[in-house]
Amino acid sequence: MVEAKRVFAGIIVALLAGGVHAQQPRPYDLGQPASPAQIKGWDIDVRPDGAGLPPGQGSAVQGQVVFAAECAACHGAQGHGGLADTLVGGFGTLASAKPIRTVGSYWPYATTLYDYIHRAMPFNVPQSLSPDQVYAVSAYILYLNHIIPQNEVLDKTTLPAVKMPNRNGFITRDPRPDVP
Amino acid sequence: MADPKYETQAVTGGDDTPSPRRSGRRNFVSTAAALGAAALALPSRAKADALNVAVLPPDIPPWTTQQGTPILTPPYGVPSAFEKKVVRHPHSRGVFRSEASSVTPLQDLHGVITPAGLHFERYHAGVPQIDPTLHRLIVHGQVERPLVFTMQDLLRFPSVSRTYFLECSGNTPGWTKGNPNATVADTHGLLSCSEWTGIPLAALLTEVGVLSSAHWVLAEGADAAAMTRSFPIEKAFDDALLAYAQNGEMLRPEQGYPLRLFLPGFEGNMSVKWLRRLKLGDEPFESREETSKYTDLMQDGRARQFTFVMEAKSVITSPSGGQHLDGPGFYEIRGIAWSGRGRITHAEISTDGGRSWKNAQLQEPVLAKCLTRFTLPWHWDGKPAVLQSRVRDETGYWQPTHAELVAARGLNSGYHYNGIHSWNVGADGAVTNDG
Numbered sequence: 001m002v003e004a005k006r007v008f009a010g011i012i013v014a015l016l017a018g019g020v021h022a023q024q025p026r027p028y029d030l031g032q033p034a035s036p037a038q039i040k041g042w043d044i045d046v047r048p049d050g051a052g053l054p055p056g057q058g059s060a061v062q063g064q065v066v067f068a069a070e071c072a073a074c075h076g077a078q079g080h081g082g083l084a085d086t087l088v089g090g091f092g093t094l095a096s097a098k099p100i101r102t103v104g105s106y107w108p109y110a111t112t113l114y115d116y117i118h119r120a121m122p123f124n125v126p127q128s129l130s131p132d133q134v135y136a137v138s139a140y141i142l143y144l145n146h147i148i149p150q151n152e153v154l155d156k157t158t159l160p161a162v163k164m165p166n167r168n169g170f171i172t173r174d175p176r177p178d179v180p
Numbered sequence: 181m182a183d184p185k186y187e188t189q190a191v192t193g194g195d196d197t198p199s200p201r202r203s204g205r206r207n208f209v210s211t212a213a214a215l216g217a218a219a220l221a222l223p224s225r226a227k228a229d230a231l232n233v234a235v236l237p238p239d240i241p242p243w244t245t246q247q248g249t250p251i252l253t254p255p256y257g258v259p260s261a262f263e264k265k266v267v268r269h270p271h272s273r274g275v276f277r278s279e280a281s282s283v284t285p286l287q288d289l290h291g292v293i294t295p296a297g298l299h300f301e302r303y304h305a306g307v308p309q310i311d312p313t314l315h316r317l318i319v320h321g322q323v324e325r326p327l328v329f330t331m332q333d334l335l336r337f338p339s340v341s342r343t344y345f346l347e348c349s350g351n352t353p354g355w356t357k358g359n360p361n362a363t364v365a366d367t368h369g370l371l372s373c374s375e376w377t378g379i380p381l382a383a384l385l386t387e388v389g390v391l392s393s394a395h396w397v398l399a400e401g402a403d404a405a406a407m408t409r410s411f412p413i414e415k416a417f418d419d420a421l422l423a424y425a426q427n428g429e430m431l432r433p434e435q436g437y438p439l440r441l442f443l444p445g446f447e448g449n450m451s452v453k454w455l456r457r458l459k460l461g462d463e464p465f466e467s468r469e470e471t472s473k474y475t476d477l478m479q480d481g482r483a484r485q486f487t488f489v490m491e492a493k494s495v496i497t498s499p500s501g502g503q504h505l506d507g508p509g510f511y512e513i514r515g516i517a518w519s520g521r522g523r524i525t526h527a528e529i530s531t532d533g534g535r536s537w538k539n540a541q542l543q544e545p546v547l548a549k550c551l552t553r554f555t556l557p558w559h560w561d562g563k564p565a566v567l568q569s570r571v572r573d574e575t576g577y578w579q580p581t582h583a584e585l586v587a588a589r590g591l592n593s594g595y596h597y598n599g600i601h602s603w604n605v606g607a608d609g610a611v612t613n614d615g
Contacts, residue, residue: 026387030336031327034318039326042318042457045398045408048466083275095481099592101472106483109466116468119406120305123276126404170475170485 044127046115050160053114057155058136060143066133067140070122079144084123088144094169104145108170110162113138135159263288268298269365272353278306278404281348283369286497292343292516292543292551294372296427301434302348302370305404308454312430312438315402317422321459324389331438334424337379342421342444343550345373345518347490349447349474349595360604362613364500367601371518373551376442378423381416394460398467399441402456409450409474410465411443411488419444419549422455445520445549446488447595449474479590490520492573493598494527494554499567505609508562515540517552519573526572527554533566533602534581540569548574565605566614582615 046052058066068077076082080089080102090100103113118134120126129137139154148154148162235241259266268282281302284294301307312331320326348370356362363369390413397416401407411420421442424431431437436453443450449469464470464486475483494517499505513531517524523546528537543553554569570579580588582599602614 026325027383028337028387030333031319031329031387034320034326034328038328039318039320042400043320043459044406045400045459045465045467047461047463094477094483095479097591099477099481101477103472106472108471112466112468112471115408116472119408120404120468123279123305126305126406169482170471171478171482172485 044115044119046111046118048109048111048160050111050156053111053156053159054131055156056131056135057153058132058134058139059153060136060140060148060150062132063136063138063140063143066129066137070129070133071137074123079141087141091165094166102145103141104147104165106166106169108164108167110138110142110147110164111160113141114159266298268301269369271300271302271366271370272355279304281350281370283365284372286364286369286371286495286516287500287503289497292373292553293427294374296374296429296432296435299346299372299374299426299432299435300348300370302448303403303405303434303453304407307434308403309433310402310438310454315438315456317439317455317457319384319388319458319460321398321461322391322394323385323460324391325387327388329384331424334379334422334439337383339377340380340421341375341377341425342419343373343375343547344442344444345371345490345549345551346442346448346451347371347493347518347520349449349487349490352597352599352601354591354594354597356613357615358613359615360612361502362615363502364495364497367501367613367615368495370448371516371551373518374426375428376421376423377425377428378421378439378442381420381422381441384422385416390460393462396461396464398457398459398461398465399450399452399455400457400459401436401452402454407449407452407454407469408465408467409452409469410461410467411446411450413460415443415446415488443488445490445522447474447490450488474595476589476595477592479592484593487596488520490518491596491598492519492521492524492571492577492579493517494524494569494571494579495601496529496567496569496603499605499611500603501611501613503611505560505605505611507609508560511558511560513540513556513558513567515554515569517542517554517569517571518550519571519575519577520549521577522548522574524552524554524571525574527552528570529554529556530568530570531558531565534568534600537570560605562607564607567603567605567611568600570600 074082074084075087079087086100087103090102090105093100094105114134117138118127118129135154139148139152142148142162143150266285266288268284271281271283274280282300284298284300315331317329351370352367356367395413396410397413398408398410423440423442424438426432426435431440439455440453441451441455475485476487477483494515496513496515498514499511505511513529517527524542527540527542529540530537538556540554540556546552572578579598579600585599604612604614
């Protein structure tokens, strides 16, 4: 069944690749074309290669101000000790009995920080920050984790280049190591 | 006859011939256990006495001599007033009420279908109240024609109904381990099972035309978390659904009304609710929920990522933590089993902590990626017992022991715990959690 569906998908893909896609029939002809403007409003994901990052920039210097106003109430002034998730520290704890997983100790990609803060934070008013504010507050969290210097300016080119300490800490093969 | 447990039979209309042989103490399983602890508290005899109404045979109860409530009270039916205690409970006491989860009261349920109102909940930014006429799904990325769909459009697609379990990969959390008071709702309640109706995702993808460069699909919710997960496109062409209905009615708001993704057998978080966007891409999207969360830390400090499948697992729901056996005698041991890889083929039960095992009966129909009930008749001798279940799925995989899991993954893994579970039965009949 899975195979059959893959073959089916393969045929579609082959047809498209063959250049007949403009005439490729829509089996049900349901839905409307999504315009670039419609897509742009909702297309907010940011990938590790930087795809999806908007123009704009910010450093930890500006980020400190944003963080104090928008984030510290829940996450603590220095990104720890608040009611919500600890964002700072935990280095060297991942193999210990009490692992502390934070942006600094655990997250493999700095781009995920932009993606997540923009889509979901501040918790009480998500999607309210400007791109400059999101870059700045991301820089501040990375700075608190000693990953970038205080004056480093993050933008759509420099953010994807930030090397996260736990970048190589994830295994994707070995899907079933728990089979006795 | 002073035993209040006995009286619950009359309240629920059970067969209750007051013969000496059935003086109440042996009827626990057939009635009171099924009704749950709540029912045990019903002071039916006291109530009847207070009302000065004789309701038990040979007397005739008032509900037999009067008209019942009229039709459509209420228009949308609700459970009996005697079942008020059968509700969801918070899974953990979070600080933020909208970033929270609640558990299904498995100990009070029968069969394999979870009533929609008892389906476990997990959300990261509360339950959005979405007007279905204003809901849109955009499908774009590595596709031939990006399209936007209304709910009306989606309801016109060919539909399928499939019965599948949904389990949060955080089910059976560490805090319940060694907590004697934990119930099966605490230990396994981030698990439910429903009939889901919707569109095969494969059909929708033929509408947009998948480019050969597309290997992963990003799913995004319309809630205030804009929840995002990505999954391999193979799943889209296998059995992924865009579900709009659950157990015959439109989805409940807390289950993603009006539209959710449903990835059978995969960890619950991936079946993104309030689905507003699907984007096809060449690689995983590495969202926060597939990096910071839902990754399984191993002993060496590295983490397993993309551990999607919920492996074979089972638990005994009766007798289970918090219940009470009413003296030696006959009991039916009842449990549920499931596997994200297909059908359950074997279930076994031990009453001696895993030293010996007996085959349990699987209740038909046995469906892939669906809860399967199993049962075993048991005569309790009144001595302490340790009840366990273990199951095998069609891939030949046996549910592991706790020790096997810890050996393979250490103690920090957090997600995907599927170890064999133990309930202690004390000589007094009290059933407690042994983890």
